[in-house]
Amino acid sequence: xxxPQQHDLPSPxxxxxxxxxxxxxxxxxxxxxxxxxxxxxxxxxxxxxQARAHxxxxxxxxxxxxxxxxxxxxxxxxxxxxxxxxxxxxxxGLEHLVVLGHYGAERWDAVTGAVxxxxxxxxVAAVRAELPGVMEALKPVGASSGAWVEEKGRAVAVxxxxxSDPQAAFEALRAPLTDxxxxxxxxxxxxxxxxxxxxxxxxxxAALTAYVREAGAGSVLYAGDDLGxxxxxxxxxKLRSDGVPGLLVCSGSAEVTELADRSDVVVDGPEGVVxxxxxxxxxxxxxx
Numbered sequence: 001x002x003x004p005q006q007h008d009l010p011s012p013x014x015x016x017x018x019x020x021x022x023x024x025x026x027x028x029x030x031x032x033x034x035x036x037x038x039x040x041x042x043x044x045x046x047x048x049x050q051a052r053a054h055x056x057x058x059x060x061x062x063x064x065x066x067x068x069x070x071x072x073x074x075x076x077x078x079x080x081x082x083x084x085x086x087x088x089x090x091x092x093g094l095e096h097l098v099v100l101g102h103y104g105a106e107r108w109d110a111v112t113g114a115v116x117x118x119x120x121x122x123x124v125a126a127v128r129a130e131l132p133g134v135m136e137a138l139k140p141v142g143a144s145s146g147a148w149v150e151e152k153g154r155a156v157a158v159x160x161x162x163x164s165d166p167q168a169a170f171e172a173l174r175a176p177l178t179d180x181x182x183x184x185x186x187x188x189x190x191x192x193x194x195x196x197x198x199x200x201x202x203x204x205x206a207a208l209t210a211y212v213r214e215a216g217a218g219s220v221l222y223a224g225d226d227l228g229x230x231x232x233x234x235x236x237x238k239l240r241s242d243g244v245p246g247l248l249v250c251s252g253s254a255e256v257t258e259l260a261d262r263s264d265v266v267v268d269g270p271e272g273v274v275x276x277x278x279x280x281x282x283x284x285x286x287x288x
Contacts, residue, residue, distance in 0.1 A: 009279045010265045012247060016240055017264020020247035023219035024068075028284045030218030031068040034208055034232070035273070037075040037082050039225035040251040043270050044192060046161055048077075048150055053086040054270040056278075062093030063281040070215050072098045074204045076189075076196060076228060078153045079108040079115050089113060102154040103198070103228075104207025120154050121199035123184035128156055131197075134180055143172035155198035166193045191226045192255045205231030212239060221280075223249035223273055226256055233262055249276060 012018045024031045035041055042051045065071045071094070075082045079101025083089055088097055088110065099108040106117040131149060135158075138144040146163030149156060158177060163169035170193055178188045181197040189196040189203075204224070212220050212235075220239060222232050236246040250263035251273050260266045267276050 009283055010267070010276065012264035014264045016245075017247050020219060020221070020240070020245040020264065023245035024221060024247060024280070025283055025287065027218050028067045029069060030216070032070050032072060032212050032215050032217040032220045033064060033068055033277075033280075034072045034074055034211070034220060034222045036204070036224040036226070036229050036232075036251070037073055037077060037086065039192065039253065039270070040223050040229075040273055041073065041086065041270055044253070044255075048159070051085055054274050056274045057270070058087050058091055058094070060274045060277040060281065061088075061097070062091055064277050064284070065093050065097060067281060067284040069217055070096060070098060070211075072100055072208075072211050074100045074104065074207050074211075074232065076103055076152070076155065076157075076198070077101055079106040079117075083108050098211070100207045100211065102152070103202035103204055104210065105154055105199075105202050117154075121186070123181075123186045123199065124154060124156060124197075126184040127180055127186060127197050130180060131156060131158075134176055138173070138176065143169060143176075145169065147173060150194075152196070152198075154202075155196050157194050157196040159194045161193040170195065189228055191228055192253075196228075203231040204229060205233075205235035208232045209235045209239070212244065217244060219245045219247075221247045221249060223251060223276075224259060225251035225253060225269075227258060229259060230262075233259065249273070 041057045042053045045051050079099045082099050094110050097110040108115045135144040147160045147169050160166045160169035177195050181188045186197050187200045222236050240246050248264045250259040250266045251269050252266045
């Protein structure tokens with residue numbers, strides 16, 4: 001397992017990834033470091049309310065952030081929840097950290113400590129009201145046994161990790177939840193034993209692209225672990241084609257392999273991500 005203190009940077013397996021890393025190191029002041037939260041900065045746990053950033057994550061981010069243009073955490077969680085679970089508020093060195101919550105629908109800036117967000121989509125309230133009945137109707141066939149609902153403000157998520165057969169419960173719930181979402185103008189985003197019902201147009205790719213453009217970034221690193229990070233991967237690919245070098249990092253797990261197949265660098269979960277961030281900070285500080 002990678003150590004958060006290691007200083008040897010991994011070698012990207014693709015030419016585009018090597019170009020991205022070179023650009024990050026050559027001009028860190030124009031680099032944007034963008035990171036997912038759950039599974040990337042924080043280990044996956046059975047109860048998302050108990051998720052916390054890796055113990056060394058804030059220290060690694062605080063060492064890296066002053067050397068780059070910006071650090072952005074892009075998450076499906078509400079922004080204030082990610083800030084609280086990450087321990088990001090009031091940390092020296094993280095004054096310009098940005099948290100883009102609900103896939104960019106919410107924004108928290110460390111410099112002000114304020115969250116800015118538009119009104120919620122009305123379909124979320126309608127789904128929230130109907131979901132208990134849908135779950136109850138599925139109980140006789142065991143589809144919802146052990147599944148539970150997470151209230152996310154601008155989205156609703158149904159988790160199956162606690163079910164006796166998490167994958168079977170996930171597959172049994174997917175079609176009825178997709179139908180429920182569609183009736184109210186929402187979509188279903190699958191993840192690691194979770195199905196999230198949320199408004200369309202909210203994704204990490206759109207959030208990342210907008211933020212990179214806003215920052216005037218000369219290079220970008222994105223790290224994620226789950227299917228919801230694939231739009232951000234696609235955004236980095238598009239930025240590369242537009243002349244902005246990028247590095248794609250996978251916080252690897254046995255549960256999701258799609259990201260590893262598309263990544264330039266694969267590290268061993270949040271511990272490996274923290275190690276990579278520390279190594280980047282060290283490499284940037286060692287350059288004249």
